[in-house]
Amino acid sequence: MNKTPIALIGAGAIGRTHIDRIGRSGTLRLAAIADPTDAGRALAQSLGVPWYADHLGMLEGVKPRGAVVATPNGTHVAVAADCLEHGVAALVEKPVADTVAEAQRLVDAQARTGVPVLVGHHRRHNPISRRAREILQSGRLGRLVAASAMATFLKPDAYFEAAWRRQAGGGPILINLIHDIDLLRFLMGEIESVQAASSNAVRGFAVEDTSAAVLRFASGALGTVLLSDAAASPWCWDFCSGEQEAYPRQQVQSHFIAGTHGSLSLPDLQLWNYRGERSWHAELTLEQSAVHQADPYSQQLQHFKAVIEGSEAPLCSALDGLRTLQATLAVHEAAVSAQSVRLEAGSSQ
Ligand SMILES: NC(=O)c1ccc[n+]([C@@H]2O[C@H](COP(=O)([O-])OP(=O)(O)OC[C@H]3O[C@@H](n4cnc5c(N)ncnc54)[C@H](O)[C@@H]3O)[C@@H](O)[C@H]2O)c1
Structure with a gap:
């Protein structure tokens, strides 16, 4: 079976949880890691996937179907909007943004590009x-x-x-x-x-x-x-x-x-x-x-795959992320x- 290529942007604590769940999924594969740290580079090397210091290089070099944005809160919208501009669906960790105005920017970018956003309210x-x-x-x-x-x-x-x-x-x-x-x-x-x-x-x-x-x-x-x-x-x-x-x-x-x-x-x-x-x-x-019982992070990634393929609407849209924030x-x-x-x-x- 062709596994759906998913990139990870931000390989910190929750980023590593996503990597683990992608690895266990059977339907997704980790396409690349973008994280400027030595730890990010070492992780990519140990997993045998391409490493990029920044997400733009990754989006241009790898062209994944989707990207998990697990960077610090203040960067979510800028990074996710770049994904959308490159036609790459984004699973954005919570909170969707630091401010409601920033969150609205992502809602607008999603509407303009038509590329899906799923916000990571995993519960x-x-x-x-x-x-x-x-x-x-x-x-x-x-x-x-x-x-x-x-x-x-x-x-x-x-x-x-x-x-x-x-x-x-x-x-x-x-x-x-x-x-x-x-x-x-x-x-x-x-x-x-x-x-x-x-x-x-x-x-x-x-x-x-x-x-x-x-x-x-x-x-x-x-x-x-x-x-x-x-x-x-x-x-x-x-x-x-x-x-x-x-x-x-x-x-x-x-x-x-x-x-x-x-x-x-x-x-x-x-x-x-x-x-x-x-x-x-x-x-x-x-x-x-x-x-x-089922692990919500794994369920979320399976849903993200369906969202990328257009068979399901995001269970937590950018607008949901905004309203919760x-x-x-x-x-x-x-x-x-x-x-x-x-x-x-x-x-x-
Ligand atoms: N849904 C959940 O259960 C859950 C749990 C924990 C954290 N989170 C959310 O996930 C996000 C990350 O939290 P964390 O605890 O993993 O933080 P963390 O500090 O452990 O990891 C953040 C990572 O992002 C990298 N990074 C920073 N700027 C970057 C950029 N521009 N491009 C690429 N990588 C960059 C850092 O080097 C670091 O490795 C936060 O928004 C947090 O609220 C969600």
Whole structure:
């Protein structure tokens, strides 16, 4: 079988995860690595693939079908836009950009070139998330009323030795909460406005260690998200979904969704509803869905292949990446201003 050639731009921590998954895929092959460091060159050599110090040389020399952009956040849009100009589809790591204006530049470049962009919010590719979305879209929960997500975990002191992690913008809102916001958008639809409070009371760094946000969805449903990287707690998706080998798995839930006719918890996919009378005096019935476990990064790459071939539309488009970034930045802005932040709709053109 002809394997689809995929280049990697940025061979750091997550870049190496993508290389591993490309190698295991059976349907994709690593076409080249672009990364200016000696470590990038050594990795390319060890894998026997061409190495380039910069992505433009790679795009001209190799002509892959797709490229994974796993460089630092501030470079995502410029690098991905170059891919599109060369007719190469881009899987852009999250966050899609540093700012909403930058993200809009990528949305515009995508619309102008017609070359696909997939944003790397990998949780969407977990079979648990996809089944949960199917259940919600089937109407079994009735009208969605409320959602609640917990993202509480403990980062060790050594994590904060890098100065940027102690400064505003380097904290868990943009690094971690963005995944929960994206998952909630995937399940619940667009977010209309955000209220929030943040605290740095535990570590005293400029960056937040704890945040609480209230989300108003366009449907009228409300959501809460509680985030802390200073809490000795198991309640977060990365621990309980089993999708990150780096963390021991915990048998707890992190996301709760309630509708007028039923409610669902994740990742266990337990659905509660009333068989007969709908009343708090009646007995609730519990149903359990079960899904095959699958690695979301591998699933994401298989989907990227289908997107390149035109057989599937991106599950997380550039505009989705923009809207998730916008809602996440709004949590920070709302906490700083102590005002509710209303989200402007991003434009698809
Ligand atoms: N989806 C996820 O689970 C996940 C996890 C971790 C990181 N990320 C995202 O992936 C991105 C990279 O994060 P990381 O932790 O791998 O960072 P990292 O610092 O480990 O790696 C970044 C790599 O990019 C290279 N690089 C920098 N500028 C480049 C350029 N212009 N062209 C080519 N290579 C360049 C660096 O040399 C480095 O090797 C970030 O946007 C981050 O938010 C996503």
